[in-house]
Amino acid sequence: MVYVEASVRRQQMVTAARRVLSRDGVARTSVRAVAAEAGVPLGTMQYVFPSKELLLRAVIEDVVDEIAAVLEDAAELEYGLEHAIRRGITSFWSRLVVEQKDLQVMQYELTTYALRAPGQESLARRQYERYASVVAEWCQQAAHNAGETCAVPFGRLGRLVVATIDGLVLQHVSDPNVARSREDLDAAIDMLVALADVRRGARAGA
Known part of the structure; x- marks a missing residue:
């Protein structure tokens, strides 16, 4: 062998x-x-x-690593916060939603499993903490690079970006309609950009 x-x-x-x-x-x-x-x-x-529990834990961690890596790679940070938000979300959507519906369904099922399995609840919490942290970090870096300010704390912006995408993903995998989902995604991005209320001037704070 x-x-x-x-x-x-x-x-x-x-x-x-x-x-x-x-x-x-x-x-x-x-x-x-x-x-x-x-x-x-x-x-x-x-x-x-x-045990099956240890195997599923490893799978959850592997899925989180993959999604976090795509999130880290998705945004372009040289052109300001609004560009980073728009580019990061649309890139993530095309790479891990439109092309990998099965991955998203599996992730939701694993999240539900983690929430219900005694001793595994922290896995669900940690996965969303990591996604939000990645997004918050590239939002902050993009704003800093462009000398921009953001109207909300970057941690909150990261959580809201993740929550918005999460809801749209669940809707899309439940009733796939590529054109409608993309229109909804664009509208959601506009709302997130409006929330950030990006302005040039003083360096963005934490």
């Missing part, structure tokens, strides 16, 4: 779990099913992930 580093093997298992979860949902996903999907012996799977 070809040797595979533990970190690589673990990621292969998490990737396989994501495929099973996307296809079958949380309730029907088992460690055995993921082992079969990953092409590894059940004993190996259970050695790395002794």
Whole structure:
């Protein structure tokens, strides 16, 4: 058998779990099913992930890492806060909503699981804290780069951006309509830009 580093093997298992979860949902996903999907012996799977709860925790963390990375990469920070908001949200939407509906459905299911599973509740909280933190950081940096001010604290702006996108994503995956969803997204972006009330002048504060 070809040797595979533990970190690589673990990621292969998490990737396989994501495929099973996307296809079958949380309730029907088992460690055995993921082992079969990953092409590894059940004993190996259970050695790395002794329980379904630990496997799902790893999947949640992996999904959060992916989404946070896209959020970090989405905005262009050299052209001011309004540009960063518009570019960041539309880029995220095209990359992780329009093209990956199954990822969004799986994320909502995993969030609900985390909220209901004893001892896992903090996973749901941490994922939204991380998304909001990423957005707040690039909003603040974009404003700083352009010498702009924002009418609301960046932490609040980040939370509201995430909450707005979250609601639109849930609506879109429940009733996909690309044209309508994009019109709603554009309207939501206009509202967020208006809330920020970007003005040039003194450097933006925290």
